[in-house]
Amino acid sequence: MPWTREQMAARAAQELRDGFYVNLGIGIPTLVSNYIPSGMTVQLQSENGMLGMGPFPYEGEEDPDLINAGKQTITELPTTSYFSSADSFAMIRGGHIDLSILGAMQVAENGDLANWMIPGKMVKGMGGAMDLVAGVKKVVVVMEHTAKDEPKLLKRCNLPLTGAGVVDMVITDLGVFAIDKKGHSGMALIELAPGVTFDEIRVKTEASFRLKN
Amino acid sequence: MASKVYPSADAALAGVLRDGMVIMSGGFGLCGIADALITAIRESGVKGLTVISNNAGVDGAGLGVLLESKQIKKMISSYVGENKLFAQQYLAGALELEFNPQGTLAERIRAGGAGIPAFFTKTGIGTVIAEGKEVRDFDGEKYVMERGLFADLAIIHAWKADTEGNLVYRKTARNFNPMMATAAKLTVAEVEHLVPPGDIDPDHIITPGVFVQRIVHVKHPVKRIEQRTTRKRP
Numbered sequence: 001m002p003w004t005r006e007q008m009a010a011r012a013a014q015e016l017r018d019g020f021y022v023n024l025g026i027g028i029p030t031l032v033s034n035y036i037p038s039g040m041t042v043q044l045q046s047e048n049g050m051l052g053m054g055p056f057p058y059e060g061e062e063d064p065d066l067i068n069a070g071k072q073t074i075t076e077l078p079t080t081s082y083f084s085s086a087d088s089f090a091m092i093r094g095g096h097i098d099l100s101i102l103g104a105m106q107v108a109e110n111g112d113l114a115n116w117m118i119p120g121k122m123v124k125g126m127g128g129a130m131d132l133v134a135g136v137k138k139v140v141v142v143m144e145h146t147a148k149d150e151p152k153l154l155k156r157c158n159l160p161l162t163g164a165g166v167v168d169m170v171i172t173d174l175g176v177f178a179i180d181k182k183g184h185s186g187m188a189l190i191e192l193a194p195g196v197t198f199d200e201i202r203v204k205t206e207a208s209f210r211l212k213n
Numbered sequence: 214m215a216s217k218v219y220p221s222a223d224a225a226l227a228g229v230l231r232d233g234m235v236i237m238s239g240g241f242g243l244c245g246i247a248d249a250l251i252t253a254i255r256e257s258g259v260k261g262l263t264v265i266s267n268n269a270g271v272d273g274a275g276l277g278v279l280l281e282s283k284q285i286k287k288m289i290s291s292y293v294g295e296n297k298l299f300a301q302q303y304l305a306g307a308l309e310l311e312f313n314p315q316g317t318l319a320e321r322i323r324a325g326g327a328g329i330p331a332f333f334t335k336t337g338i339g340t341v342i343a344e345g346k347e348v349r350d351f352d353g354e355k356y357v358m359e360r361g362l363f364a365d366l367a368i369i370h371a372w373k374a375d376t377e378g379n380l381v382y383r384k385t386a387r388n389f390n391p392m393m394a395t396a397a398k399l400t401v402a403e404v405e406h407l408v409p410p411g412d413i414d415p416d417h418i419i420t421p422g423v424f425v426q427r428i429v430h431v432k433h434p435v436k437r438i439e440q441r442t443t444r445k446r447p
């Protein structure tokens with residue numbers, strides 16, 4: 001059985017460490033905040049200018065001046081601080097954030113990431129994604145393994161890149177891969193979802209990868 | 214010295230607006246935008262504008278109203294995904310667009326306001342963002358040169374001001390406003406609360422008054438929520 005979205009988020013939460021400062025992207029990455037192990041302290045950063053992001057507000061307590069990077073209403077915590085977008089990206093670009101978890105359209109075996117643009121079709125923009133992958137210490141991608149049966153883990157991305165050689169780990173519904181983005185040992189399969197076979201994941205993956213125990 | 218406080222958004226922009234000018238517009242999504250000043254720009258009919266803003270509003274609100282009236286010629290933004298009209302105008306060739314990574318946009322504005330004409334960043338290396346720009350090696354890593362940004366006019370939103378123009382922001386409505394206040398020939402601040410000098414603790418001031426030339430007091434601004442998200446009470 002492939003992992004569900006919730007199970008993928010729970011698997012991504014295993015990459016959290018006590019004391020981490022973490023930025024979560026939109027979609028499945030947002031769900032990771034539901035799986036922070038009890039007893040562990042993690043501060044969530046929102047790139048529009050907030051550290052120490054709290055849960056969604058109770059109905060009737062929404063504040064239009066308090067939103068996350070996905071423009072959703074949120075709440076503050078006793079540890080919260082607010083700052084400008086310049087300070088926010090000083091944190092991100094300057095390597096002060098420990099972990100970025102984000103979605104992707106394509107990832108290549110060398111750690112290249114494409115998640116912001118489909119030429120001629122999608123005109124949205126990269127937001128903070130290029131800064132996050134360039135500056136955050138560890139970058140974890142959480143995504144479906146395929147899109148309409150087409151592989152998303154490729155030898156080379158064919159969509160415009162968000163970053164070159166930036167991804168450290170990919171968690172899909174079928175398994176977990178580690179990428180040696182600075183070295184030369186490429187991509188390695190480190191975990192299979194329960195009931196998923198090596199052959200199944202190999203057929204659904206264009207990128208070359210090795211098995212790692 | 215003449216007062217910095219103007220009686221209305223129209224008055225605060227009087228004599229300032231002209232066709233083809235470059236305007237910085239504060240806010241992230243619809244949070245912390247200078248809504249009354251945007252409305253005043255719409256009513257002025259000024260056109261051919263280049264607008265520097267992280268987002269382009271939504272259909273019918275924020276900068277969306279200036280897209281509707283076709284007053285914007287070019288946007289410099291990081292994300293415009295909430296605006297269908299934007300996509301239509303852009304794909305039809307009626308609108309120029311320059312995408313900047315959000316942190317690069319914030320730093321270009323900060324640099325422009327601080328008298329720094331250019332800087333190097335690793336954001337965008339190996340992507341279309343670095344194409345045609347100078348790339349240099351520092352300590353074994355590649356960095357791309359980005360230019361500072363400076364505008365004719367900045368329209369910003371603050372929570373509280375004194376009459377000297379010292380500003381305080383509230384929660385995530387701060388976002389791009391403090392940098393934009395520094396990076397234009399003329400900065401107009403729309404504020405929710407206006408107090409006499411001395412009422413704000415000087416240690417709590419985020420934007421010093423030197424960066425603000427005009428103030429308009431908008432007591433009850435319209436504040437929209439784009440994604441109202443809540444949780445159940447236990």
